[in-house]
Amino acid sequence: MIEQAPALIVIIPLLAALLLIPATPLGPRFAYGLLVTALAATLAAALATLNLVMVANEAVHYRMGDWLPPHGIELVIDHLSGVVLVLVSGCALLTAIYSRQSAEQDNPDRLNQYYALFALLVTGLLGMTATGDVFNLYVLLEISALSSYGLLARGRGPAYYATFKYLVVGTIGACFYLLGVGYIYIMTGSLNMADLAEILSRPELQESMSVKIGFTLIIIGVWIKMALFPLHAWMPNAYSKAGTTTACLVAPLMTKVSIYIMIRLMFSVFSVDYVFGVIPWHHLVSWLAVAAIVVGSLTALAQQDLRKMLAYIIVAEVGYMVGGAWLANEAGLTGAIYHILSDALMTLCLFMAVGAIIYRTGKSSAAAMEGLFAKMPITAAVFVLGWFSIIGIPPTCGFFSKWYLISGGIEAGHWAYVAALLFSSLINAVIFFRLIEIAYFGNFATHDGHHAAPARNEAPFTMLLPMVVTAALLIMVGLYTSEIITALVGKAIPPGL
Amino acid sequence: MDELFPFIIAKYNYWASLILLFIGLYGMIAKNNLMKKIIGMVIFQTAILLFYVSIGVKRGGTIPILEFGADHQPLLDATAYANPLPHVLMLTAIVVGVGTLGVALTILQKIQRVHGTIEEDEVLEDLRQ
Amino acid sequence: MKRLTLIILAACALIMLLAASDLPDWADPASPASSHLSPGFVEQAYEATHTPNVVTAVLADYRGYDTMFETVVVFLAALIIMIILRRTPHRRFCKILPHRPQRQGRDTVLKGAAQLIIPVMQVFALYVLGHGHYSPGGGFQGGVIFGASFILLALCYNLEFTINRFRERIVLLCCAGGALLYAGVGALCLAMGWNFLGYAALAGILGVSEAMARSHGILLVEVGVGITVMAVMVSIYYDLASGGDMREGL
Incomplete structure (x- = not known):
């Protein structure tokens, strides 16, 4: 049964x-019980698969329908995808537990259908991570995209226009990916990633213009999906108008899985030599990342709405990871992969805390923070911890991933990238102190100090539990950085980097 | 000119689908009416379908349904049939396109109901207030 | 702005068109796409699946995992459209909405034509679904034709008439049920000790050879696809045509 675990990761949420x-x-x-049970089983299957990979110390292959790979579809799970699978299923489980009150509040009449969309989004993300076939990746990309349109459009009023924009842009992204796959298919005749990698390494295809165009189209398509500057315009509005549970599920996971896909396609379908040797525009990407970091951070500084602020911080974080992956050295890629892990956790942590604040106060502007430490002490502590990680303060994992990214930037001699990372940390610290000021002193500024402390009104238990677990994970992952890097992330670095 | 013409004829399938593709993309980006954006999206997706299906054509190949000889055994000569794989892939892509189109039309109905218009600038005006 | 977009897109198009020079010629039998995987499908599919239509064999068996998600995409579309558009009938709503006259559908010619065409369409849909192994057809095509027969009914009579015969709840159950049948066949194979969607596992249950079991497996999942597609077509029509309140169609 254990060798069926890779398939179960995708099948369990689908059947649910x-x-x-x-x-x-x-x-x-x-419905709530079914969703939580199914996602817990998915997490167990993902952990079992990761264990299989670590014991075998090589990629685990699973043939769908018992067909041999180039003709049939196979799932391939190596160290990189194993980690992302555990991450996605874990975050989804925490969000599902968290969703109990807010999902019912947002969808009083259609809860089962909402949860079905939730589970299908998770299926799409897990399937994208596990698959070893470029066309299957497209189908699952569309499944996760369609279900996120449905989830995001559940928000009220302005959410419709934001979702429509996301739909149009997302379709362009997916179609670019499909067209790129078409170019690659014409030139190679194959769709299986391992088979493609072998065919594409032939010298006559290395210089082929069509393969270069195919690669460019695929990467642009994935960039649109991950909201890399300047293709990010759809994202902040769509995320900030969404319901609480939706934002907690979509915001941390969609962009991270897209980054995983970019890394997978760059190094498993194409190769290090191809991307950094043949592609003429690879130097430009780290500058794009620098622009993303600077613009994302500065725009975040200007926001009043908490979730919009977080969405722009994600734009900056996407810049971190894309930059790290395109620095063409080991430290940078290690940082980028490790940052997928830590960024998913810290974004989840912050979105959950903000969701709890919105749930209790009904407001999402920075003013909702007023008196937070007295009203919701645990939520406030989680919020502070998550923000520590975003800034990059040592015991949290955000520090270590930033450390690797910066050392990668120094190794590559890319000083602008290093400066942008430090600048972004500084901006995040400024935003943090501004919010803490409102949370602590907001009351005194408005009411002359003669004001009784507001009554304690903590978030419900099902919201607190996943928040506290996520916050604890931030520190745990930070403390076990070296183990995670040597056992998992280090093995995911392609040879030749 | 003498070289360009045979070149276009030999690869006219790529030319046709790429030109259609960019017409669709232009519609998606430049049109103000949201319905026209959706129409652009459909042209864009259909261009990709044509692109793929044209890959599957093989000179001298018929549809990939095996023909049976007099001895009731199928003719298994690969050169006699078109490539089945692009057809399969595009069946999937068509379905995905239909799904996206349905969802887009739904959201458009909702936009029309909330904002009272499907012109993009008027929607933005309405949102600003 | 528009002109700028036009110039940029034209430049991109020109680059991509000129780069088409190293793509293989149209219908070239020696191109990689036609010579790498495709001969394997044509030569092995019949022996392995007993299905002369290679497209069906590749669709539902070799790439059955893709097709399962394709079915899920259709189901997903119906689910999203319902979740966004559908308004729960609410007393308050009924008062606000202006009363709209119901079209009775008394046109004898239309009704007579519908009575003639719809049964034929439905039989033809079943034929297309069932004959997908031997001729162009299969679950998607059959399902669409079957769904179209209900839409024709709604157009010739009215929406209410159709909804009374094919209730919304049952439509939604069919949407999920077809996809569930597909995934269930896959899970059954997994439970029999084969890999997911390895229809050869059904050989033991059906008492036939493995290749024949694959052929039957294809038929089973095609039926699942057909049910889902049919129900989704109807569901999308119900929601989009009535704007989500299920009162009157087009």
């Missing part, structure tokens, strides 16, 4: 989504 529809008469409690 399909079963949620006939289970509508059984009530919201059953």
